[in-house]
Amino acid sequence: MSGLSSVLLGSAIAFTMSIAAYVVYLGFDGQVGRAYVKAQRAAYAHRGYRYELTATGGDCDSFGVWNEGERTCSLTGDIPLDSPILISAKNITLEGNQHKMVGRESSLPAISLILASGVTVRNLAISGYRDGVYVNYSTENTLSGLVIRNTERHGIAVENDSNFNTISHNEILDTGMHGIAITSSHGNFVWANELRNTRDAIRLQAAHHNYIVENLMEHNRIEGLDFHSSNSNVVHGNTVLDLEAIPIISQPPHLWSNFLDILGRGNRYAAYDEPAEGCDDVDDDGICDEPYEFPGGVDPKPISAAGRVTSSPGRTGGIQVTRSKRD
DSSP, rough: OOOOHHHHHHHHHHHHHHHHHHHHHHHSHHHHHHHHHHHHHHHHHHTTOOOEOTTOTTTTTGGGEEETTTTEEESOBOOTOOOEEOOOOOOOOEEEEEEEESSSOSSSSSSSEEBSSOOEEEEEEEESSSOOOEEEEEEEEEEEEEEEESSOSSSSSSSSSSSSSSEESSSESSSSSOOOEESSSSSSEESSEESSSSEEEEEEOOSSOOOOESSSSESSSSEEEESSSSSSSSEESEEEEEEEEEEEESSOOGGSSSSSSSGGOEEETTSSSSSOOOOOOOTTTBOSSEEETTTEEEEEOBOTTEEEEEEOSSOOOEEEEEOOOOO
């Protein structure tokens, strides 16, 4: 077989596999989708899954109140110990009302979105599970107002064509692995989260066209932002306050294919935001006059310590930088 034939055959196989995966995704309302959800339910039941939220409420009455008109399950107290929740529905809300969800012996995520769409999970404190929230083959969901800590693995994990989800205004700390991990998923909007004491604050693996905007990262053990084979992501207005951890790393080293200076503004780094560190701001525009170089790439327009980052909602980030008093 010639080299060209091998390439064409490989491309055909890859294309067929991608179509098969897409059929599974599109099968959400069809036989394939239902079979997948049924298999997931069976697996979760076998491993210790306890509750499920559905389009009509499901097990909501076990720990909250179901509002049919608003399709919302509102917690009235803390979730019982080691009681993970599965959500495989469309357009429902889990309102935590600042209650707690604690796991000690569960090997599952606290909340799993499997083939879910338009689901909102908000205002809940989660600790002790494998992951805080696990998103798999799920699109256009919103995770906000969550406090996630002491997880075995990730704070929030987004995998397998889980696209166009919004992850905003969450606090994630003390995780065994990454704060937010996005794998093979695209177009997600990660905005205004605080990530502390994780391995890598935000990790992208084969993830493209995501928006990583105005997040705060500090006291993380390895990297602030970690890119693996991920391209065309918008990454700006973030604050990386770790002096020892590498702020951003890209493997393979092709960070140039991600966008770190949208609207002429990049990110702020604790190791490069003062004149003594090389960040001069002669024109007082809140932007360092020289780029910041680090393993894997360059931020052309790093933000100075005297710069203040503000944003407006939207998938473009709407980042503006103005002068302010020093932190």
